[in-house]
Amino acid sequence: MIKTISRFLTMLVQRFLPDPLVFAIFLTIIVFVLGIAITPSSPLAMVKMWGDGFWNLLAFSMQMAMVLVTGHALASSPLLRRGMRNLATIATTPAQGVMLVAFMSAVCSAINWGFGLVVGALFAREVARRVAGSDYRLLIASAYIGFITWHGGISGSVPLVAATKGNPMEATIGLIPISQTLFTSYNIFITVALIVVVPFLCKMMLPKPEEVVAVDPSLLAEEPVTSKVLGPNATWAEKVEESTFLAMLIGAFGCVYLAMYFVKNGFNINVNTVNLIFFTAGMILHKTPMSYMRAVINAARGTAGILVQFPLYAAIQVMMEHSGLGGIITNWFVNISTKETFSVLAFFSSGLINMAVPSGGGHWVVQGPFVMPAAQALGADMGKAAMAIAYGEEWMNMAQPFWALPALAIAGLGVRDIMGYCVTALIWTLPIFIIGLYFL
Template sequence: MIHVVSRFFTSVVNRFLPDPLVFAVLLTMITFLLGIWLTPNDSLAMVKMWGDGFWNLLGFSMQMALVLVTGHALASSGPVRKGMTSLASIASTPKQGVMLVVFMSSVACIINWGFGLVVGAMFAREVARRIPGSDYRLLIASAYMGFLTWHGGLSASVPLVAATKGNPMEKICGIIPISDTIFANYNIFITVSLVIMLPLLCRMMMPKAQDVVAIDPALLQEDAHSTQKKLGPNATWAERMEESPLLSVIVAAFGALYLGMYFKNNGFNLNINTVNLMFLTAGILLHKTPMAYARAINAAARGTAGIMIQFPFYAGIQIMMEHSGLGGIITNWFVNVATKETFPIMAFFSSGLINFAVPSGGGHWVIQGPFIMPAAQALGADLGKAAMAIAYGEAWMNMAQPFWALPALAIAGLGVRDIMGYCVTSLLFSSVIFLVGLHFF
């Protein structure tokens, strides 16, 4: 049955889902029109909001571009590729391959979402290279499906912000400790269930042999020495400096020293900047010389085009949703019909709907928190579960929103239509796990 469902959604997505850039433009138009229709703002006010917010994600766009290029460069180094090859050898059949990829990706996303996005896609490429007959689309989709676990893990933005003094909701609902969110029984149930069930789901989505879309393993081969340059006896001083391992060791030492001090002072608190520094430090060391690393980065940078052009559109959409009050109106549609028992589920679905326009955990907390949390207090609902319902809805609807798939697709060399049918299938079946956890635990 699951195979039939995945084939159906794959067919629908291939026919109707536009390119992610066109998708972002269409969402801009829909948000603009809804803002005029449902809020007191006129067209000029909505355009002003869009323009004011259009460049708000520049810093984040750069962070995501660096996640992609530093992760790609690290994974292309000889030692890391050998390690992934050894790990990929655990699987010997295409079905085992997709199960292993989604398991590794989901565990990595629990540790850190940026780490999981990049490592999952890199590992999927390695499995495709090693196992003939693998469906390349499903492998990359499996890597992205692991992203469902990120908001139950150690880098989850909503529960971490809710537990931080001075966050926007502190005056409304106080500080919500992570013992009530990340380490609560319902979150442990949901996260562990996803880690266990996603491999089984991916196995059942495996297409029949005649429908497999494989890729020539030779196309995934990378010359381990392609970034290295041998110097001749007449090399200049400048060329010798460019290819000097000593400079890479010095940079790596700086990075390692800083990270050691950071973790000593902050505990194992990974964020996107520390992950990027870890990737860069390890990558420049493993590539041995500064210019070898620069060549690896140059090869990886070609995949950042989607991030550069699409993220500003989502920044504009987010500000229109936030400043017009449209996000609050949509949230209240769900909240106003909720009871104490159904409140987390309604908050979950409202978050999923808003995720189409605001695919950001932190953005959800800003837009939905002022409506969800006071309503939870008034109904006597669990505040930790209310906050996590916002987080889960965002993570869940990512399976139908191509925003976060861009880094994985860039690494894989695929388009969004290649994987979204499988991802929408995982959206459908994972909803059962989220709803059971929110309602019965």
Template sequence: MSSVPSGETSASRFNPIHALTKGLSSLVSRYLPDPLVFAILLTIITFALGVFLTQSSVLDMVNMWGDGFWNLLAFSMQMALVLVTGHALASSDPIHKLMVKLSSIAKTPRQGVMLVVFASSVACVINWGFGLVVGAMFARQVARRIPAADYRLLIASAYIGFMTWHGGLSASVPLVAATPGNPMEKSVGLIPISDTIFTGYNIFITVALIVVLPFLCRFMHPAEKDVVAIDPKLLKPEESTKRVLGPDATFAERLEESRVFVWIVAALGIVYLVQYFQSHGFNMTVNIVNLIMVIAGLLLHQTPMAYARAISNAARGTAGIMIQFPFYAGIQMMMEHSGLGGLITNWFVEIANKDTFPVLAFLSSGFINFAVPSGGGHWVVQGPFIMPAAQALGVDKGMAAMAIAYGEEWMNMAQPFWALPALAIAGLGVRDIMGYCVTALIVTLPIFLIGLYCF
């Protein structure tokens, strides 16, 4: 990276957003460790709190940690596939051309970061996995087109757009709360998505984020002298995955580059998806998203081996996911089985009344998110405490559930866990973007408070 002029004249007046971002970036770069070390520190803190604040012994906490360590293996594989299939899809020629065309909308560095966060936030409303990966890929394309834009902020903008996901169509807490057989059904019943996703307060919060975040990122763009440009190595287009066979190609090579196999697999997948949506409605699970990504990637890359090469190129960025998810699985088990998660949640709940309950549930969810950065995990850890308390106080069940969801998506801006896919695609470290993300955390707090308190 190197400092370059941004191509825009910096405003001479004081910019409080930029000043806040600069201070937070300096703080983060000095004190925030690598995400793996961050996960280990959280493990130690959770372990100690479980021993001192609950009835769990040291040996109990050890067993909880060990029993939970591998609980997210399936989820880890899902997340790795979200990354590699999304990367492979975005690297196909048709998607690449589309991103090039869309990136041309932005003409200046500040317009570039606005476009990236807008596209990412809208995509995350549709589906969080798609938005998280494609947002980072689109940010790289905008960086190629506008190399004078600050590359760190472009990638941060892609991740900041992730703040809308729990108000969208793939939101795990409201979807789980509406699903028969979920852990809270017996105590609070089912909560239809008409009472969560399709409510006035959720539409207000989600639309407000989509509108505000682009302007926030514009104000966060550094002064000309502080701009960090994209590494020239990342500007190089990825090598084409297509292979042109010569007349002497072997039978095996012709099979590998045959389009027929792609058509067969795609036909199987499309038939399955049609039947699935007819039976389940528009229920976009992670597995369904990944299947769509695989089918679309195969069709766009056209041959099995072209797609395999794209997947191989993308798989190099999964190392962080592979090693860190087990640590968070162990943390989640300690939080859940020791009762520590309930203890923290109850502390917020006990000081609440009917009017303040949604806000305090939101804040407790944000606090818990440091140790359990998972929407589904929040429903397991917090649902048994938040939902009965909401009923006892006469709080709307849908708003209580969404308070849990909002706390998770909001505090993701200070928890580097979900930034890993974007950082892997971008070739950056967590300290490069977290100052911007924490600024977004602070500035957007009033949006959530207004939505939860005033509606």
């Protein structure tokens, strides 16, 4: 049954889902029209919101581009290549391959979302090289499906922001410690259940041998060697460029800073920390500045989708927030809720909002002011209400191609290649969230 549904959805997506850039443009038009129709905002006011918000994610776009570039460059180092090759040998059949990729991605995403996105896609490529008969599309889809665990892990932005002093909701509802969100029985159940179930779900979507789409061999070509052996007539400039000492010095700076950071802040990993870890480790493992730079150049070609599409989503988010459209949608779900059903309906409202605002932090800004005071008034579990916002975002990512862009850039595939499998995962993981939010 799962295989049949995934086959049908893959066929549907192949025919009707446009490129992520066109998808973002369609969302812009939809939000613009709804803003005019449902809120008091005029067309010119909506255009102004769009323009004002266009560069709101500029810093985040750079962060995500760096996640992709530094993660890819790190994985292309000789040591990491060998490590992934050895790990990939655990799988000997296509079914084992997709299960291993999904499991690794789910675990890594629970540790850190940026780490999971990059490592999952890179590992999927390695498995595709090693396991004959693999369906490359499903391997990459499995890597992205594993991303569904991220908000329940230690880098979940909503629970971390809700526990941080100075966040936008502190004055209204106070702080929500992570003991009431991340370290609760329902979150442990949901996250562990996803880590266990997702690999088997991906296995059940495996196409028949005659339906496997052979991967273009060029997509699996080994990364070019970035090290350079200098000849006896090398110039001083060339020797400096290939200096191991300089690479180790910068690596030492990064290691010392990270040690001081973790001593002061504990195991508090954010996207900047991940990027610095990737950069420091990459510089050390590539051994020379120019070897690392050549790896970065190879990786940077995949950032086009991030640089072009993230500004559009920033503009959409501001239109949703400033027009009040996001609040209207959220309030509709809130108004039909009871204390018992509140978290489930907040989850669905978050999933709907995620189509236009695919950002955990953005959800807290758009939905927090409506969901959290309502939860407080109903006497609902405040931590569960916050996590409902988070779960809706991570769940609907399976139908929203925004976060798939880094993985697709690494894989060399398009969104239509994987989204049918991801939507299948969206359907079959829903009971896990409902059980955790309603029954636990």
